[in-house]
Amino acid sequence: xxxxxxxxxxxxxxxxxxxxxxxxxxxxxxxxxxxxxxxxxxxxxxxxxxxxxxxxxxxxxxxxxxxxxxxxxxxxxxxxxxxxxxxxxxxxxxxxxxxxxxxxxxxxxxxxxxxxxxxxxxxxxxxxxxxxxxxxxxxxxxxxxxxxxxxxxxxxxxxxxxxxxxxxxxxxxxxxxxxxxxxxxxxxxxxxxxxxxxxxxxxxxxxxxxxxxxxxxxxxxxxxxxxxxxxxxxxxxxxxxxxxxxxxxxxxx
Amino acid sequence: xxxxxxxxxxxxxxxxxxxxxxxxxxxxxxxxxxxxxxxxxxxxxxxxxxxxxxxxxxxxxxxxxxxxxxxxxxxxxxxxxxxxxxxxxxxxxxxxxxxxxxxxxxxxxxxxxxxxxxxxxxxxxxxxxxxxxxxxxxxxxxxxxxxxxxxxxxxxxxxxxxxxxxxxxxxxxxxxxxxxxxxxxxxxxxxxxxxx
Numbered sequence: 016x017x018x019x020x021x022x023x024x025x026x027x028x029x030x031x032x033x034x035x036x037x038x039x040x041x042x043x044x045x046x047x048x049x050x051x052x053x054x055x056x057x058x059x060x061x062x063x064x065x066x067x068x069x070x071x072x073x074x075x076x077x078x079x080x081x082x083x084x085x086x087x088x089x090x091x092x093x094x095x096x097x098x099x100x101x102x103x104x105x106x107x108x109x110x111x112x113x114x115x116x117x118x119x120x121x122x123x124x125x126x127x128x129x130x131x132x133x134x135x136x137x138x139x140x141x142x143x144x145x146x147x148x149x150x151x152x153x154x155x156x157x158x159x160x161x162x163x164x165x166x167x168x169x170x171x172x173x174x175x176x177x178x179x180x181x182x183x184x185x186x187x188x189x190x191x192x193x194x195x196x197x198x199x200x201x202x203x204x205x206x207x208x209x210x211x212x213x214x215x216x217x218x219x220x221x222x223x224x225x226x227x228x229x230x231x232x233x234x235x236x237x238x239x240x241x242x243x244x245x246x247x248x249x250x251x252x253x254x255x256x257x258x259x260x261x262x263x264x265x266x267x268x
Numbered sequence: 269x270x271x272x273x274x275x276x277x278x279x280x281x282x283x284x285x286x287x288x289x290x291x292x293x294x295x296x297x298x299x300x301x302x303x304x305x306x307x308x309x310x311x312x313x314x315x316x317x318x319x320x321x322x323x324x325x326x327x328x329x330x331x332x333x334x335x336x337x338x339x340x341x342x343x344x345x346x347x348x349x350x351x352x353x354x355x356x357x358x359x360x361x362x363x364x365x366x367x368x369x370x371x372x373x374x375x376x377x378x379x380x381x382x383x384x385x386x387x388x389x390x391x392x393x394x395x396x397x398x399x400x401x402x403x404x405x406x407x408x409x410x411x412x413x414x415x416x417x418x419x420x421x422x423x424x425x426x427x428x429x430x431x432x433x434x435x436x437x438x439x440x441x442x443x444x445x446x447x448x449x450x451x452x453x454x455x456x457x458x459x460x461x462x463x464x
Contacts, residue, residue, distance in 0.1 A: 026457035165461045198401040205394045224454040227446030228404070232397045235439055236390055239370065242377040243386045 023226045029219045033162035034070035040081040069163060073170050083171040087153035089164055091177045094185040096154050101192050109196060109216035113155035161190065161220040193217075197225050201232045275438050279371035282344075283313040286322070286337040314339075316375055323379065341376060341385075344369055350388050357392040358399055361435025370439045393439075400440055403429050404447035 024032070035053075042059035049056045049071075057065045064084065067075070075081035087093060100110050151157035164186055172179030203212050212233070214222070270276075288310050296304035298312050306312075314322070314337070322336040343349075344366035352360050362369045373389055376382060406429065436444060 026453050027460075030457065030461070165458065169461050194405065198398040198405075201394050201397045201401070205391050220454070220457075224450040225447075227450050228397075228401055228443065231443040231446045232394065235370065235393050235397070235443065238374055239377075239386060239389050239393060242374065243383060245378075246381070 021227060022230070024219075024223055026220065026223050029159075029223045030162045030166070033159040033166070033219070034068065034073075036069045036157075036159055036163055037066045038069050038072045038086065038163075038167075039064050039084040040067050040072045040075065041084060042075070042081045044080045046075075046080070069166060073166060076171050076174075083167060083174050085167060085171075085175050086151070086157075086163070088151050088155060088157065088160070089167065089175075089182065090153060091182055091185055093153040094182065094189060097156060098185065098189055098192060101189070101196070107196070107199075108213060109193060110156065112216045113151040113157060156216070156218060158219055160218050161186075193221060194224075197221065197229070201229070204232065204236045275368060275371060279368040279375065280317040281315050282342065282366060282368060282372050284316055284319050284339050284342040284372075284376075285311055286314045286319050286339045287311050288337050289334055290336060292336075316372070320375070320379065339379075341382075342366070342372065345373055345376060345385065350385065353388050353392045357395040358432065360392075361431075362392075362396075362437040362440070363435050365437075367438055369437045396440060397443060399432065400436070400444045401447045403433055404444050405451045 040059075041064055042061045044059070044061065046059040048058040053068070056067060056071065059065055059081070067081075072081065072083050076083055088097075097110055151160075157163070164182075168175070168179050168183050168186070175182050197217070200212055200214075212229070214229075288306060288308055291305050291308045293305045295306035296302055299306055299310050319337060319339050323339055324335070326335050349360070349365055366372055370389065370393065373385060377386055433444070
């Protein structure tokens with residue numbers, strides 16, 4: 016009652032944050048480096064590719080100064096693979112988030128290992144790992160997948176690998192599949208003690224959409240189980256007391 | 269639940285069947301016998317807040333102290349309802365039993381040891397929750413199989429969905445509202461992306 020705003024970020028805020036994701040652009044014009052708060056942008060020299068934040072890339076795209084290269088996971092074959100995995104191979108859980116970046120030693124095949132940058136991402140967890148951003152490999156969905164995909168499809172539809180309509184319909188399928196999973200995942204809370212509801216691999220926009228519902232369900236389950244939980248705790252305390260001293264038995268009364 | 273929570277107040281006003289353990293003078297009007305004492309053993313439906321106090325309080329400090337009333341489970345949580353919920357949680361219109369069924373049930377579980385009721389209710393709540401989310405997404409034509417429904421309107425409900433939604437209890441209505449708000453915000457955002 017104290018806070019009129021619901022907890023968490025709303026859709027517009029999530030979409031705003033997603034604009035900080037880096038995308039690859041192919042510039043059409045020269046542009047000197049710009050000094051931004053988050054650092055300097057690379058100078059643009061056609062036809063060399065460069066990494067720019069999404070908002071700047073969209074701005075340049077609208078001014079026809081650059082083309083945006085769609086990220087590998089947005090390729091139709093990658094999306095189709097994810098849909099196949101979500102529907103056929105594992106119809107219960109969400110597909111896993113992107114794996115941490117790894118690099119292989121060409122002289123020692125089969126021993127690819129994670130890149131460990133001791134300073135940068137020693138303490139990072141998803142969704143802040145570098146590979147959970149728009150730089151995710153094909154076949155995995157980064158944290159901001161829906162927002163970035165929507166923005167790219169809307170403003171840079173002509174840069175897609177396939178007609179934008181095809182990619183969009185694949186994306187719609189994926190959204191529907193995952194929304195259905197989100198709904199049915201509540202049934203995991205049925206078991207005694209509340210069970211566990213895994214939201215691993217869920218994107219930011221999906222979280223924004225389902226936050227109210229999921230929190231409502233979890234809270235409801237908690238309230239229904241509250242008295243049983245209290246009784247169990249009491250029993251445990253009594254049991255613990257009995258071991259110490261026989262005369263403590265009527266302490267709980 | 270906060271002090272001013274209207275649902276909490278209304279839940280406290282639900283009647284539950286009580287049996288008086290003592291004869292109480294001048295209270296006969298509660299049992300349609302004005303001017304007479306209320307006999308021990310008479311059954312009267314009391315609001316939850318009153319029944320709770322009377323059931324917990326007892327008559328005095330001596331050994332024969334007993335509580336004023338004992339209570340049974342209200343009709344909304346009777347064995348028939350629990351059996352029906354066990355069979356198919358979706359088919360029972362909870363609202364017809366009590367608009368505050370879950371709130372009432374949690375109170376009852378606090379007062380008495382009803383382990384099984386808790387298990388059944390949790391299953392019911394969770395199963396119905398996913399159904400609620402499904403309907404919340406459909407309303408307003410968000411679902412792709414409802415392409416013809418008016419966008420943004422609430423007229424897309426119909427058939428069995430309407431029946432189910434009418435049977436929602438207050439907790440479930442809140443849940444429906446939250447799920448629907450989320451789905452609606454998502455749809456609005458999708459449309460806004462195109463405009464900019």
